[in-house]
Amino acid sequence: MGNVGKVSRRTFLGAAGGALVNIGLPGTFIKLAAAEQRALETSVRPDGRPRLPPGQSAVRKIITMGGTAPGTTGVTDWSLRVHGEVERPLVLSYQELLELDQVDITCDVHCVTGWSLLDSRWSGVRLETIMEKVKPGRNAGYIIFEAAAGFTSNIPISDIRKQNVILAHSFDDEQLPGENGAPVRAIVPDRYFYKSAKWLEAVKVTTRDAPGFWESAGYSNSADPWKNERVEQQH
Ligand SMILES: Nc1nc2c(c(=O)[nH]1)N[C@H]1C(S)=C(S)[C@@H](COP(=O)(O)O)O[C@H]1N2
Numbered sequence: 001m002g003n004v005g006k007v008s009r010r011t012f013l014g015a016a017g018g019a020l021v022n023i024g025l026p027g028t029f030i031k032l033a034a035a036e037q038r039a040l041e042t043s044v045r046p047d048g049r050p051r052l053p054p055g056q057s058a059v060r061k062i063i064t065m066g067g068t069a070p071g072t073t074g075v076t077d078w079s080l081r082v083h084g085e086v087e088r089p090l091v092l093s094y095q096e097l098l099e100l101d102q103v104d105i106t107c108d109v110h111c112v113t114g115w116s117l118l119d120s121r122w123s124g125v126r127l128e129t130i131m132e133k134v135k136p137g138r139n140a141g142y143i144i145f146e147a148a149a150g151f152t153s154n155i156p157i158s159d160i161r162k163q164n165v166i167l168a169h170s171f172d173d174e175q176l177p178g179e180n181g182a183p184v185r186a187i188v189p190d191r192y193f194y195k196s197a198k199w200l201e202a203v204k205v206t207t208r209d210a211p212g213f214w215e216s217a218g219y220s221n222s223a224d225p226w227k228n229e230r231v232e233q234q235h
């Protein structure tokens with residue numbers, strides 16, 4: 001059986017080493033039993049990296065974290081604007097999103113506060129598929145996810161393919177629950193989970209990078225869990 005664990009603000013800030021705004025409220029969550037956690041700590045991914053990045057503990061269920069669901073956006077009034085440095089900007093309805101090639105991915109998600117959900121299953125459309133339609137311009141370098149209430153996150157455009165980024169409408173074969181980003185969220189595997197914007201409204205292609213909501217608050221812009229990139233390094 002799992003045991004109940006707590007990510008304390010002190011543990012997280014200790015790991016991060018700075019006086020930052022905390023992401024979400026420290027929550028009580030169901031961790032794996034100690035023996036299972038230890039087994040995972042020696043487990044290796046097909047790409048050779050440890051299954052659990054440094055400082056992460058596996059949990060049994062997704063922990064809802066960050067932001068407030070807008071609540072009013074259902075599948076009928078939702079649309080996604082894809083704009084910026086693209087040859088053919090477009091607006092996709094939910095129905096049009098469903099008509100694109102659908103994929104299922106199973107990946108691990110790692111919240112910067114220290115929990116990881118392994119083998120989470122998401123369904124949706126590869127961002128690559130959408131980029132093929134809008135055709136990013138020659139100077140396109142970055143993607144900015146624009147979400148409800150002004151939340152944004154940013155990734156290099158090369159990460160779309162490298163990290164197999166998808167726009168997900170389902171989690172564990174069910175339509176996304178409101179608190180997890182309904183109707184559509186970004187999923188950026190292998191980066192801290194704050195890159196995976198919930199309640200997605202638009203995808204902007206840009207020439208220059210622009211730090212998102214958490215990135216502007218001092219969290220790492222590159223957010224690689226295996227490099228323990230939790231906070232932006234001071235220069
Ligand atoms: N729009 C929006 N997206 C967001 C956040 C947020 O506050 N607002 N929080 C991020 C963080 S820090 C995490 S850990 C995940 C949590 O996703 P979940 O609630 O589905 O577990 O969403 C990310 N995406």
Ligand SMILES: [Mo]
Pocket residue numbers: 023065066111112113193194
């Ligand atoms: Mo997070």
